[in-house]
Amino acid sequence: MVTKQIGKPQNRVDGRDKVTGRARYAAEFSATDLAYGVVVSSAIAKGKIKEMDTSEALRVEGVLDIFTSENRPKLASYDSSFQDEDAPPGSPFRPLFNRDILFNMQPIALVVAETYELARYAASLVKVEYETEEHVTNFEAERTNAYEPEEYKSTPPPDPWGKPETALKEAEHRISEVYSHPSQHHNPMEMHASTAIWEGDGRITVYDKIQGVLNSQEYIMGVFGLAKEDVRVLSPFVGGAFGSGLRPQYQLFMAVMATLELKRSVRVVLTRPQMFSFGHRPKTVQQLSLGASADGTLEAVVHHAFAETSRFEDYSEDVIIWPGVLYKCENVKLSHKLVGLDVYTPLDMRAPGGTTGIFALECAIDELSYKVGMDPVEFRLKNYSVKDQNVNKPFSSKELQECYRQGAELFGWKNRNPQPRSMREGHNLIGWGVANGAWEATQKPSGAKAVLTKEGKLTVSSATADIGTGTYTIMSQIAAECMGLPIENVEFKLGDSSLPQSPLEGGSWTASTVGSAVKLVCEKLGEKLLELAQESDDSPFKEVSIEEVEFTDGQMRLKEDTSVAIPLTQLLKENQKDSVQVEAESKPADEQENYSPYSHSVVFVEVNVDEDLGTIKVTRVVSAVAGGRILNPKTAWSQILGGVVWGIGMALEEYSVMDHQYGRFINHDLAEYHVPVNADVHDVEVIFVDEEDQIVNPLGVKGLGEIGIVSVAPAIANAVYHATGKRVRDLPITLDKVM
Structure with a gap:
């Protein structure tokens, strides 16, 4: 049966x-006439190419051609902006468009040869002379020039409600703090790659690392002026992406351009350092001011966010919507401004905006709970919201209270000593922290x-x-x-x-x-x-x-x-x-318009902090998730576990280091860009809370890719405070900040 x-x-x-x-990825498909392309990257962050000498590289036997802005083919849409499906407002970057340099490691040439080794060697022989201009990559130095974009890629800030400034001033308990995190990069295992197969008669088949083949197909059709029947894009397997594959990246352009010009198949694979040359989670600074009454009622929220973007596109995320989603408050003011820098446009990275905004909000809520003198869980439940105040709609379903109950019980939260620095084991200070979160459930x-x-x-x-x-x-x-x-x-x-x-x-x-x-x-x-x-x-x-x-x-x-x-x-x-x-x-059914659908989570964390060295170990995590109907508990558990691991990395390790002298991310490899390894991950338990939702979609599912990460970093930060008595509001939480 x-x-x-x-x-x-x-x-x-x-x-x-x-x-x-047997599973093959974008760089593993081949053809009898396959050639190999290697991208030459710029050495400056802003300016122009005065001269590019490719003569020595072209003399290498086996080099087929070198494409630059000077000799690239005429393209269908390069004189106007072609927007891909995930593009933010602005003018998207166009590879080899002209001699202008907009960011460091910008692709400026493609060397195509009979073998990858030849192409790489020849690329090292290309000589470039630049005319440099002063670049700005220092976020803090440019923050005074922050602006509100004419159009948001994310949800525009809702209008204020109530009287937030007055309520904040009159509140019995207040906090006002700044929370920040640096730029971070996706770093999937599989590098971005495109293999364009020449089928003859102007037809191509492209194997691309992408999170949506139709987006790549539309991009190719738009840029190169090809008919739909002449372009087929395949991506049967993707070796991780986390948002880095939402937009067609420049290796796709390079591979297709070379294939159409040379009328032979071409593969272009980016190097690990080149993976740092496009898209990242934007550096964000948030000012949060909260006020509460003597009995712990949240009376005021003022949340201002500043996030980086490029000079040519206005990238924004849903950073400031979370107070209206997670808490009941009658007086709220939210704003989101952008800081334009000479970098590539940031890009959606797992739970974009959610991991950022919820980190700041949940740390601030935790701080306020201590100021009021209430248990952090009790304080959150007291200010529990039954509707999304941003849009004034009820949730389609919400089992967050049950997440708190089941998570706290499994974790043993009732045994927590509320006093910071009160729990220890030998020379290790023990801290327990909590945070809750949400993520939109969209169909x-x-x-x-x-x-x-x-x-x-x-x-x-x-x-x-x-x-x-x-x-x-x-x-x-x-x-x-x-x-x-x-x-x-x-x-x-x-x-x-x-x-x-x-x-x-x-x-x-x-x-x-x-x-x-x-x-x-x-x-x-x-x-x-x-x-x-x-x-x-x-x-x-x-x-x-x-x-x-x-x-x-x-x-x-x-x-x-x-x-x-x-x-x-x-x-x-x-x-x-x-x-x-x-x-x-x-x-989606029309009925969905009357509700605000979200998945919810609560994360409980235990940390051990070495009192002498300041080193932090996340020893226990309990993640309780209300994510609607669970289709497959095994793959669902894997999704939440992955989110927890990434949350550990965000809280304690991940940091893309910008050298402002050169305007370049300098830790652009997996030796210097730190991510969690097996030794960093200990006991992780996942609870799926039963949740029935007849509105969200015919299956009653909500999705689990993002909800697993959003609450982890703030829970760790709150646990570190409980262990040490020191608040670290700037991620990552490294031992120097704790000591």
Whole structure:
């Protein structure tokens, strides 16, 4: 008998391919005529190229061509801005557009050769003379010139409500502090790469590291003026992205340009240092002023954020929306300004804005709880919000209180001594901290196709991506359960621009969005199968409706009389069908407009701080998550665990170091850019709180990619304070700041 698939801890259906090496990534596809491109990066942050001498490089045997702004082909949209799907307001960076240098390590040439080694050697022979201009990469020095953009990429700050300044002034307890974090980089395992295959007659197939093949396809069509039928983009596997693959990066432009010009296949792979030359979590400074009454009622919130952006695009994130989402307060004022620097435009990085804004807010709330003299959990629950005050709408569901209850019980929060520096074990100071968080649960329009063969094999497809989150697996589970088939008989296809439309994989919306489309297309497939069964005059299904049948054990049968059944394989054979195929497009229900859908979390953390050395160890984490219906507890646990690990890195280690003399990130490798390793991660427990949501989407799922990280860094910071009595408000929390 076919068991239920949704909610089952299913192994990844693509797992064997990944561990055996059968899974191929963008730089692993080949062609008989493949050439290799290496990007030459600028050595200055601002100015112009006076002269570029490529003569010595061109003399190297095996070098096919060197593309610069002087000899690149004429392009369809390079005299106007072409916006990709994830572009912020402004004019996107255009590689090899002219001689102007806008940021350090800007791509200024592409050397193409018969082998990668030849291309890399020849690239080292390219000589460049610059005319430099004074650059500005110092955030603090430029902060006085911060501005409100004409258009926000994120949610614009809501209008103030109540009388925040007056309420703050009159509050019994007040805090006003500055919280900050540095620029941070994504650093996925797989470097960005594009392999463009020349198919002849102006047609190309491109394997790209991207979180949405349709975005790359549209970009190529727009920039190079190609017809849709002449461009196919594939990305069957992605070795991590975390937002770095939302926008087409410049290696895609380089590979396609060279392929079209040379009429042969070209691969371009960025180096690890070049991975630091585009997109990052922007450095952000936040001023938070909070006021509370004597009994702990939150009476005022004033939250001002300043974040970096490039000179050519206005990138912004949802940094300041979280007070209105997480807490009830009658007097709130929020603002978000940008600081333009001579850097590449920042880029969405796991839970963009959420990790930043919730870090500052939850540290400030914690500080205020101590000032009021209330337990940090009790203080948060006292100011619990039942609606999103930013838009004045109720939540579609919210089990945050249950997250607190279950998380505190498992962690043992009741045993906490509230006094800082009161808990120790030998020379280690022990601290317990807590923070809560939220992330928007979004559904977007999406399409899907389903094909059932007479052998009983079901193939469902959509152009979405799997960036390691388990998309292949959960979509297979949804389809298998809807059609009553064993998961071994189901194949889900993705990462191909020829498949039905879907949005970028990001924002934790893929399970909700593509999952809803898969559910809908399977329901339509069921309707078509019922129609086939009803074509026979003596069919027992002749007069029944789709609501009266179910699909299970590879059969279609009556719900009221399960003895009336027909195997799906038999149904197709009797109707002389090799296969049955349907397509469907799903979109959010109108009812969703009346609610504010969010997932919620509470994170409890224990840290050990060496009293002599100031070193910090995160010894225990309990993460309690209300994320709607859990499709696969195994992959869901993995998502939350990954968020916890990254939260440890954000709190204690990650820091992209800018050398202002050169305007360049200088720790641009995995030796100097620190991320957590096995020794940094200890006991992590994950709780999924039961949550039913009939509004958020037909599946009742909310997505888990972002909610796992947003609360971790502030919980660690609050635990460090409890251990040491010292507040560190500038991430990362390094031993020098503690000591």
